[in-house]
Each structure stands twice: as structure tokens, then as C-alpha cells.
Amino acid sequence: MSLLRAWTTLLWLSFRRLLWSGSTLMVLLPFTACALFLIRRGFWKEANLFETFNDFSLFMMFVFASFVVPICAVAYATASIGGDREDRTLLFLLVRPVPRVLIFFAKFIATLPLVLGLVMGAFYLYCRLGGDIGRAAYPLYLPAIFYMSIAYVSLFHFFAVSFRHSTIIALIYALFMELLLGNMPGIVKRVAINYYGRSMMYAAGVPHGLDRPEAEWFEPISATTAALALVGITLAALLVALVVFQRREYTDLT
Amino acid sequence: MGIDNAHYYGWDGKLHSPWWATLAIVRVALLQVFRRKSYWLVIALGIFQFLVFWVIIYALLQARLPADAQRELFKLFNFSPTVEPGKDNGYIEFMQRQSVVVMILLAFSGSLLVGADFRMKSLPFYLSRRVDRRHYIVGKLMAISVIISLLTTVPALLLFIEYGMLTSSLSYWTDNWNTVFSVLTYGATICVVLSIMLVTISAYLQRMAPIAITWSTIFVMLGLLAQYLRNATGNDNWALIDPWLDIRLVGKLCFGVFSDADGMERAISAAMILGTVCTVCLVALTHRVRAVDIVE
Numbered sequence: 001m002s003l004l005r006a007w008t009t010l011l012w013l014s015f016r017r018l019l020w021s022g023s024t025l026m027v028l029l030p031f032t033a034c035a036l037f038l039i040r041r042g043f044w045k046e047a048n049l050f051e052t053f054n055d056f057s058l059f060m061m062f063v064f065a066s067f068v069v070p071i072c073a074v075a076y077a078t079a080s081i082g083g084d085r086e087d088r089t090l091l092f093l094l095v096r097p098v099p100r101v102l103i104f105f106a107k108f109i110a111t112l113p114l115v116l117g118l119v120m121g122a123f124y125l126y127c128r129l130g131g132d133i134g135r136a137a138y139p140l141y142l143p144a145i146f147y148m149s150i151a152y153v154s155l156f157h158f159f160a161v162s163f164r165h166s167t168i169i170a171l172i173y174a175l176f177m178e179l180l181l182g183n184m185p186g187i188v189k190r191v192a193i194n195y196y197g198r199s200m201m202y203a204a205g206v207p208h209g210l211d212r213p214e215a216e217w218f219e220p221i222s223a224t225t226a227a228l229a230l231v232g233i234t235l236a237a238l239l240v241a242l243v244v245f246q247r248r249e250y251t252d253l254t
Numbered sequence: 255m256g257i258d259n260a261h262y263y264g265w266d267g268k269l270h271s272p273w274w275a276t277l278a279i280v281r282v283a284l285l286q287v288f289r290r291k292s293y294w295l296v297i298a299l300g301i302f303q304f305l306v307f308w309v310i311i312y313a314l315l316q317a318r319l320p321a322d323a324q325r326e327l328f329k330l331f332n333f334s335p336t337v338e339p340g341k342d343n344g345y346i347e348f349m350q351r352q353s354v355v356v357m358i359l360l361a362f363s364g365s366l367l368v369g370a371d372f373r374m375k376s377l378p379f380y381l382s383r384r385v386d387r388r389h390y391i392v393g394k395l396m397a398i399s400v401i402i403s404l405l406t407t408v409p410a411l412l413l414f415i416e417y418g419m420l421t422s423s424l425s426y427w428t429d430n431w432n433t434v435f436s437v438l439t440y441g442a443t444i445c446v447v448l449s450i451m452l453v454t455i456s457a458y459l460q461r462m463a464p465i466a467i468t469w470s471t472i473f474v475m476l477g478l479l480a481q482y483l484r485n486a487t488g489n490d491n492w493a494l495i496d497p498w499l500d501i502r503l504v505g506k507l508c509f510g511v512f513s514d515a516d517g518m519e520r521a522i523s524a525a526m527i528l529g530t531v532c533t534v535c536l537v538a539l540t541h542r543v544r545a546v547d548i549v550e
Contacts, residue, residue, distance in 0.1 A: 021464075022459055022460075022461055022463075022464040023461075023463050023464050023467065025464070026459065026463075026464040026467045026468050026471075027467060029467070029468060029471045030467070030471045030475050033471065033475055033476070033479060034479075037479045037482065037483065040483065041482070041483065041486055055482075055486065058482075059482060062478065063475065063478050063479065063482070067470075067474060067475055067478065068475075071467055071470065071471070074463065074466075074467070075463055075464075075467055078463065079463055163292075164292075165290075165292045165362075167362075167462045167463050167466065168292045168293075168295075168296075168362050168462070169292070171358065171361065171362075171466050171470070172295065172296065172358060175354070175357075175358060175470055175474065176299070176354065176358060
């Protein structure tokens with residue numbers, strides 16, 4: 001019973017620390033920029049539904065899913081354990097009689113509702129701002145956005161437990177590797193989470209008017225395979241992060 | 255121990271100007287950046303791009319191809335050693351390609367070089383000496399400018415020198431002397447704008463994650479949105495919300511390569527946008543840099 005209380009206290013404390021942080025304020029910046037863009041763009045006014053759906057989908061794919069989702073995940077997922085490492089308060093957690101597995105899961109579960117809440121909430125709002133086109137796109141792209149979000153959160157938790165400067169590594173991955181590799185020809189782009197999310201979005205959007213990508217630049221895999229790949233990345237990253245966190249001695253904390 | 259027992263004594267020699275302290279701030283800042291292994295990962299990405307261009311120039315000039323074939327091959331690598339009508343020279347293009355690396359490196363450096371001074375309360379130690387807020391701000395701006403120059407202006411000039419050295423006479427350097435001028439002015443614009451914005455953002459946000467999020471939103475996301483808005487509305491002025499484009503246009507104002515009449519007008523608009531942003535940032539920064547935190 002006391003272990004459960006300790007765990008829920010840690011979960012609540014981590015959640016509150018992440019919520020009331022500078023990152024929350026700054027993460028609202030890209031979300032607001034996207035909302036302003038959608039208001040100015042006025043997708044609801046357009047007459048050509050097929051072309052508008054294509055434009056809306058490209059915005060969702062290349063701005064929201066490729067930039068805003070990973071940035072939101074970086075803000076919280078690297079800060080949950082990385083923040084404690086940076087402030088050297090992780091030591092005080094590790095000396096408590098709470099198993100490391102529970103500490104890790106408390107941090108992970110504290111992060112998930114923040115990232116998913118912000119990303120899913122913003123996605124819903126943007127689809128409402130898109131009018132009829134947005135309402136049509138919402139159920140189509142929701143699974144891709146959801147799977148991408150949890151995959152990023154897991155991967156960045158792995159970075160946080162493995163590297164001292166995890167924010168740097170996560171940002172290089174999100175801004176450089178994903179953007180660079182995700183737009184390269186060939187199969188090299190399959191190392192990027194973004195590729196699987198985009199594949200799911202193409203599979204859902206092409207029958208409704210989204211232009212098929214040029215085969216030499218982007219060859220999507222099926223939606224089921226992409227979803228399985230994202231779930232696989234999520235579980236694998238979680239498992240490896242758990243093993244690393246369980247076994248690692250954090251000598252940089254003292 | 256009383257201060258009298260510590261044998262402190264006054265300095266009788268002639269004091270240097272406190273402006274010399276800015277050089278010490280630059281030196282310490284560079285040491286802080288270059289001793290971090292993780293920062294070298296980003297620097298290595300920038301150096302890699304420079305080496306690629308170095309090898310391309312070397313290989314193509316050594317191949318002794320006809321001039322037309324050589325020009326076409328350079329075009330294949332998006333590099334033009336001379337100014338072509340309506341286009342920038344390859345050195346400017348190289349500096350623009352370095353922008354991603356510069357952006358990432360600065361996103362991390364801001365917290366280390368400026369944010370930490372506020373977070374760890376070390377700013378009063380700077381300001382308790384003869385260094386006042388002007389010297390502190392100029393020192394930090396110079397430090398960040400040096401880091402930017404090491405990744406943009408210096409490698410671009412090295413490529414220019416390499417190209418000239420691999421030709422058979424001095425004519426490449428003498429015919430294209432204005433290339434050096436264009437590289438220096440473009441480099442100076444990048445340094446001034448980025449350093450002012452970074453120091454201000456870092457002074458307020460302090461931690462790496464919020465700085466990096468804000469920095470990448472400004473320099474990546476605004477560029478993407480500008481592109482979408484321009485395509486959707488057909489209004490080229492929307493492109494001016496992209497700070498990289500504004501910097502490029504202001505750089506062009508100094509060496510004047512405009513393909514149409516509208517280009518100059520847009521460059522002036524870009525200069526006004528950047529001027530306003532930098533002024534607001536400087537005012538905010540001056541307000542933020544003070545020896546004592548005001549606690550409510």
C-alpha cells in the first residue's frame with residue numbers, strides 16, 4: 001500500500017512539474033502558430049474539395065506530424081527523467097525504497113497524458129478549423145498521430161535514460177535526422193518514425209484526395225505494417241530504456 | 255577571517271578599459287562550447303559539409319575538364335564559383351546550407367553560455383566587477399558571433415581561397431573580389447541577428463528545452479508556414495515571416511544581386527522586420543541583465 005502511495009505521489013509530482021514548466025509555455029508557441037496559419041489559410045472557404053483536402057493533408061503531414069508532434073514529445077519526454085538528471089534530483093529518487101521500474105513508469109505515465117493531451121487536443125482543434133475538410137480528415141489521420149506520439153515519447157525516454165544531454169540528442173534526431181533522412185530517397189528513411197506516420201497518413205488519405213507521393217522519393221508501406229512498426233518501436237524503446245535505467249549507475253549525479 | 259587579515263590590497267597600476275573583459279568572456283564561452291563532446295557531434299555535421307565541398311572543388315578542378323563541363327558539374331552539386339545573373343554565388347549558398355547546423359548548435363549553446371548565468375545566479379559575479387551590462391551583453395554577442403562565423407563565414411572564405419589556389423593564376427581572386435565582400439556582409443548579418451535573438455531568448459528562458467523549442471519554432475516552423483502561405487495566397491510578402499529569408503535578403507542589400515525590381519523592395523521590408531525584432535530584443539535584454547534579481 002505504501003509503495004502504491006509512493007508511486008502515485010511520484011506520478012503526480014512529475015506530472016505537475018512537467019505541466020507547470022517553461023516548456024509548456026514554449027510548446028504553445030508552435031501550436032498557436034499552426035492555429036493562426038489555419039485561420040489565415042481558411043480551408044473552410046475553399047470550393048475545390050479534393051485540392052483543399054490535399055493541401056490540408058500536406059500541412060498536417062509536413063508541419064504538424066513532422067515538426068510539432070516531435071517538438072512536443074522532446075519538451076516533455078526528455079525533461080521527465082532528463083530534468084531530474086540535469087538538476088541532480090534523480091539521486092534522491094533512486095535512494096528511496098521504490099523499485100527503479102516503478103520510477104521509470106511513473107515518469108513515463110506522467111509524460112504521456114501531457115503529450116497526448118496537447119497533440120490530440122490541438123489536432124482536434126485544427127480539424128475543426130479546417131471545416132468540412134478537417135472533419136473528414138480527423139478520423140483518417142488520428143491513428144497515425146496517436147501512434148507517432150507514443151513512439152516519440154518512448155524513444156525520447158530511451159534517450160533520457162541513456163544519454164546525459166538527452167535534449168541535445170533528441171533534438172538532433174527530431175530536427176536533423178528525421179527531416180533529413182525522412183526526405184531522402186531509398187529505404188534509409190525507414191529509420192525515421194516520421195516515415196511510418198506518413199505511410200499511415202498516405203494510406204488513409206489517398207482514397208480521399210491526397211496526392212500519391214512520387215515513387216522514387218517516397219514509397220509508403222501499408223497502414224497495418226506502419227502501425228505495427230510504430231507499436232514495435234514504442235515497445236522496443238520502452239523495453240531498452242527500462243533495462244538501461246534498471247542496470248545503469250548514474251555517476252554524474254553526485 | 256576578517257578582510258584586513260586576508261591581506262587584500264588595492265591595485266596601484268593603470269587599469270585597462272573594461273571593454274577588454276569582453277575578450278575574456280568570448281574566450282571562456284568558446285572553451286565552454288568546445289569542451290563538450292555532445293556539441294562536437296553538431297560541429298562535426300557542419301565540418302562534414304565543409305569537407306564535402308572542399309573535396310568537390312578539389313576533384314572537379316583537378317579533372318581538367320572543359321569550362322562548360324566543369325560549370326555543369328558544379329551545378330550538379332548546387333555550387334557556383336562565380337555570380338550568375340539573378341543568383342547568389344556558391345559560397346553564399348554554402349553558408350545557407352550550414353543554417354540547420356548553426357541553428358541546432360545555437361539552440362544548445364544559448365542555455366550553456368547565457369541561460370546558465372541566470373539559472374546558476376552567476377551574473378552578479380560578472381557585474382560586481384568593472385564589467386557592466388554593456389560589456390556583458392557585447393561579450394556574449396561576440397562569443398556567439400564567433401561560433402556562427404566558425405561554421406559559416408570562415409569555411410566559406412576557405413573554400414574561396416581553395417578555389418583560387420587550384421587555378422593557374424590570380425585572376426579568379428581578382429575577378430571575383432566582391433565575392434569576399436558578399437560573404438563577409440552576409441556573415442555579419444547572420445551574426446548580428448542570430449546573436450541578439452539567441453542571447454535575449456536564452457536570458458529569459460534559461461533552460462535548454464524551452465530555448466531549443468522556441469528557437470526551432472522561429473527558424474524551422476516559420477519557414478515552413480511561410481512557404482505554405484505564399485503558395486496558398488500567391489502573396490510573396492508572406493515569405494518574409496521566414497527569418498532565414500529575411501537575413502538572406504538583408505545580406506543581399508549589401509552586395510545587390512536582385513533579379514527583379516520587387517527584390518529590392520522586399521529586401522528593405524526584410525531589413526525593417528529584422529531591425530524591429532533586434533531592437534525589441536535588445537531593449538528586453540538590457541532590461542533583463544541586471545546585477546540583482548528583483549523578487550516580488
